[in-house]
Amino acid sequence: MTARTKLGLQHVATSGGIDYRLAREATLAAFRDGDLSREQLCDAQRELVRNAEFCGTPAGRDCPMCEQPTLVEVTYVFGPRLPKHGRCVTSDREMHRIASRKSVSTGYVVEVCPACRWNHLTESRAIGGA
Numbered sequence: 001m002t003a004r005t006k007l008g009l010q011h012v013a014t015s016g017g018i019d020y021r022l023a024r025e026a027t028l029a030a031f032r033d034g035d036l037s038r039e040q041l042c043d044a045q046r047e048l049v050r051n052a053e054f055c056g057t058p059a060g061r062d063c064p065m066c067e068q069p070t071l072v073e074v075t076y077v078f079g080p081r082l083p084k085h086g087r088c089v090t091s092d093r094e095m096h097r098i099a100s101r102k103s104v105s106t107g108y109v110v111e112v113c114p115a116c117r118w119n120h121l122t123e124s125r126a127i128g129g130a
């Protein structure tokens, strides 16, 4: 895997967006309390794990489940003139190109651990439409 810098959406966002940190913490608390099983949380689909390996950028924090430094963030963008299943954006350049469009797209950042298959949405924001 080539070294990539963290992408994020803040620098290209046209709206405040939604932060899913509270939902993530609630999910992890439910796991600690025994209300959710590891199997329920570490259920990343094969496609997502593959995107994490090939398009992920280091999250800069350990996986909350297996505590390995393998956690990455995968950024998807959905919108006009993009594939129906979204585009997995891997570079700042590509992100800026989509953000410079007149049409509004929505970016989603998912944190994924390819080691244990933990995955959780971390943020979503509208981009483009300027």
Ligand SMILES: [Zn+2]
Pocket: 063, 064, 065, 066, 067, 068, 113, 114, 115, 116, 117, 118
């Ligand atoms: Zn993990």
